[in-house]
Amino acid sequence: MIIGIDIGSTTTKAVSIDADKVINKIKTKAMDAPTSAAGALGKILLEYSIPVREVEKIMITGAGATKIRSDLFGIPTEKIDEITAIGVGGMFLAGRENIIITNIGTGTAIIEAKKDRIAHIGGSGVGGGTIMGLSKLLLMTSNFKGIMKLAESGNLNQVDLLLEDIMETDISFLRREATASNFGKTLDSAKHEDIALGILNMVYQVIGVLSVFAARSKGIDRVVVTGNGSDNSIGKDILSFITGMYAIAFEYPTNAEYTTAIGAGLSGHRETFFKEKL
Ligand SMILES: Nc1ncnc2c1ncn2[C@@H]1O[C@H](COP(=O)(O)OP(=O)(O)OP(=O)(O)O)[C@@H](O)[C@H]1O
Ligand SMILES: [Mg+2]
Structure with a gap:
């Protein structure tokens, strides 16, 4: 063993x-x-x-x-x-080779994994640690379950500037409900619930869009998501919205953490x- x-x-x-x-x-x-x-x-x-x-x-x-x-x-x-x-690990859990893996840990790393070569494409410091740090500052909590519970009843319209706030029609492939600026609206009436959802939205959008660009640069249309950040129901919804815009799918293998x-x-x-x- x-x-x-x-x-x-x-x-x-x-x-x-x-x-x-x-x-x-x-x-x-x-x-x-x-x-x-x-x-x-x-x-x-x-x-x-x-x-x-x-x-x-x-x-x-x-x-x-x-x-x-x-x-x-x-x-x-x-x-x-x-x-x-x-x-x-990503190829083993996904059951195939030639994949893009986005590992959402404290930070985020994006990797291309092929049969004979594993390469680090890049990544960003935006990850699970960002959710924790911003929540501590803005919501006075760093309890993950608590952050998720708040976010469940949050309203993004209170914090994010959406395309529909500034445009009357869709812009190229972006839908009207897409984000124009994360926290770019932040109303005085924004509650902790809305801020919690805004933080998750910003973090998973950054991760999602970076993953899309990485996958496209390699001609791949699916991304395997791993790390503790792969087990997040709201994060999955945000990534699936990105799939709707960019036609890159995200998958979550069992034991991805x-x-x-x-x-x-x-x-x-x-x-x-x-x-x-x-
Ligand atoms: N359900 C969750 N959704 C998103 N993030 C989470 C979740 N649970 C924990 N986290 C955050 O994930 C991070 C830890 O994830 P993980 O254990 O994969 O990272 P790590 O391996 O310690 O860090 P790294 O790989 O960046 O060195 C912590 O910042 C934690 O706050
Ligand atoms: Mg890790």
Whole structure:
């Protein structure tokens, strides 16, 4: 069995992989990378009663991976770069190659994954961390469930300037209800609910449009969305509105929050996993 650990900027994910199958998964959070790695390993072994002797290898990736400089508890431990891990994990979960992956974590990374080449196209600092930070400042909360609950009854018309506010007709392919300027209207009557929805709208629109441009530049019409930010009902609605305008589809594979950890684990299985397997 191989354990893949992704020490992200905010959360650490661990998965156990046996015979190319994802068996178990956990999430955890700690102040520093070594505590995160040790904690994630301990948690997955304890929670699923996995004997230590069954772990052949540990594969570590993510922002905190460079801080792990030795084997964990005597188990052979290797590192793999995060872009490769996202690419391998994304192709595995999507069940195909030649894809664009948009990984929405604390920030956002966009990756092109092919059978024999995984490339970092780019990304942006706009991601889950942006939702948290702006909510803390503007809504005095950084509780994700609370932010989502507020946003559910928000009205974008209170904060965003829409095309219909300034135009009488559609403009090229943009619909009248498309955003002309995020927070560009912000009425005095804007409530916390409206601001919460405005924040989510801005973040997922930026991510969506960047993904569309990346996909188009590679002649691909679907984007696989991964990371914790892939599990967001309002975010999915915003991305589906973008699909309506730009004809690029977004898909959300099962276990998408664990993509990076899964990719790390699979890469440890065979060095050329993604070349042979897909
Ligand atoms: N349902 C959700 N929708 C959107 N964002 C979320 C959700 N739940 C958590 N987040 C945010 O997602 C971020 C964490 O996601 P994830 O664990 O994928 O990132 P990470 O791996 O720690 O960061 P990175 O990959 O950027 O280094 C946090 O900023 C958190 O606030
Ligand atoms: Mg991550």
